[in-house]
Amino acid sequence: KAGVTQTPRYLIKTRGQQVTLSCSPISGHRSVSWYQQTPGQGLQFLFEYFSETQRNKGNFPGRFSGRQFSNSRSEMNVSTLELGDSALYLCASSFRSKTERLGQTQYFGPGTRLLVL
Amino acid sequence: KNEVEQSPQNLTAQEGEFITINCSYSVGISALHWLQQHPGGGIVSLFMLSSGKKKHGRLIATINIQEKHSSLHITASHPRDSAVYICAVNYGQNFVFGPGTRLSVLP
Numbered sequence: 622k623a624g625v626t627q628t629p630r631y632l633i634k635t636r637g638q639q640v641t642l643s644c645s646p647i648s649g650h651r652s653v654s655w656y657q658q659t660p661g662q663g664l665q666f667l668f669e670y671f672s673e674t675q676r677n678k679g680n681f682p683g684r685f686s687g688r689q690f691s692n693s694r695s696e697m698n699v700s701t702l703e704l705g706d707s708a709l710y711l712c713a714s715s716f717r718s719k720t721e722r723l724g725q726t727q728y729f730g731p732g733t734r735l736l737v738l
Numbered sequence: 739k740n741e742v743e744q745s746p747q748n749l750t751a752q753e754g755e756f757i758t759i760n761c762s763y764s765v766g767i768s769a770l771h772w773l774q775q776h777p778g779g780g781i782v783s784l785f786m787l788s789s790g791k792k793k794h795g796r797l798i799a800t801i802n803i804q805e806k807h808s809s810l811h812i813t814a815s816h817p818r819d820s821a822v823y824i825c826a827v828n829y830g831q832n833f834v835f836g837p838g839t840r841l842s843v844l845p
Contacts, residue, residue, distance in 0.1 A: 654833070658779075664824060664835035677831040709779050727771070729781040 623648070625714050625730035633736045639700040642733045646693050646714030652676075653695040654727065655687060658709040667710075670695050671717065699735075707737045742836040744825055750842045757812040759839045761825030764806065772799050772810050773824040775838070781824075784810070815843045 626645045634640050646653050654677075655667040666679035670689035687697045693714070699706055713727035741764045751757050761770070772784040785792050785799040787808065792799050796815075801808040812819055820843050825836040 656833075663837050664826070666833035666835075669833075677833075679832065711779075711781060713781075726786045727783050729773075729783070732779045734779070 625712060625728050627710075627712055627730040627733050629733060630731065631734050631736075633738065634702050635738050636702055636704060638702050639698065640702060640735060642697045642710055642712075642735075644695045644697070644712035644714075644730055646695070646712075647716075647728055650714035650716050650728070651693050652715045652717040652725070653689060653693065654713050654715070655695070655697050656711045656713070657681075658711060658732075659705075659707070664711075667697070702737045704737050707735060709734050742825055742827055742834050744823075744836040744839050746839060747837070748840045748842075750844065751815050753816060753843055753845050755815050755843075757815050757819075757841065757843075759810045759823050759825075759841070761808045761810070761836055762806055763825075763827050763834075765829055766803075766806075767827040767829045769828045770801055770808050771826040771828075772808075773826060775822045775824060777821075784823075812841075817843045817845050819843050 628643045652671045654669040658664045669677040673689045684700045689695045709732045711732045713729045715725040717725045745760045770787045775781045787801045796813045798811040822838040824838045
């Protein structure tokens with residue numbers, strides 16, 4: 622099976638702009654989670670989508686949003702970019718059934734490295 | 739709020755040494771994960787634990803639910819094990835990560 626793919630791999634934006642990142646999960650995986658990694662804060666959980674619904678959300682402002690499509694592909698959007706949004710954004714997919722709680726083995730994509738100038 | 743701590747922060751070992759990385763957390767969890775991140779950012783999930791012990795090749799992970807503590811052991815370490823090892827826990831509907839342990843294995 623193909624692994625988790627993320628596009629683009631690298632992105633440069635300026636403050637105030639918005640950005641959309643894409644994640645394609647492993648075939649058959651219905652859960653997609655997004656994470657932000659920065660040198661200062663480390664890895665932080667953004668949100669999880671399952672069957673097109675946001676199931677869990679971390680402690681991030683409303684500028685960070687996402688969605689999931691019927692084919693389980695997911696997008697993450699950050700509006701009004703700030704310098705502090707510069708980070709590696711990782712998505713991960715898992716084979717999680719509807720009744721299982723968050724916590725199954727995650728398969729990570731290579732990440733999108735975002736630089737905000 | 740669940741705090742996840744790891745020790746040591748940095749670790750340098752000689753090839754062949756036995757390595758232990760520790761993780762402790764403050765609140766009851768549903769699962770604990772050990773992740774490996776290589777330079778360049780790629781993350782691989784090594785183990786998911788909710789109790790007991792798991793082994794995969796030269797890697798062993800244990801968890802003590804009562805003491806809220808987990809350890810990752812690497813036997814016969816090799817330079818290709820050099821990476822950052824991250825402990826992460828699930829509690830409630832959240833996912834909290836430790837700061838990571840940077841391991842360098844010298845030939």
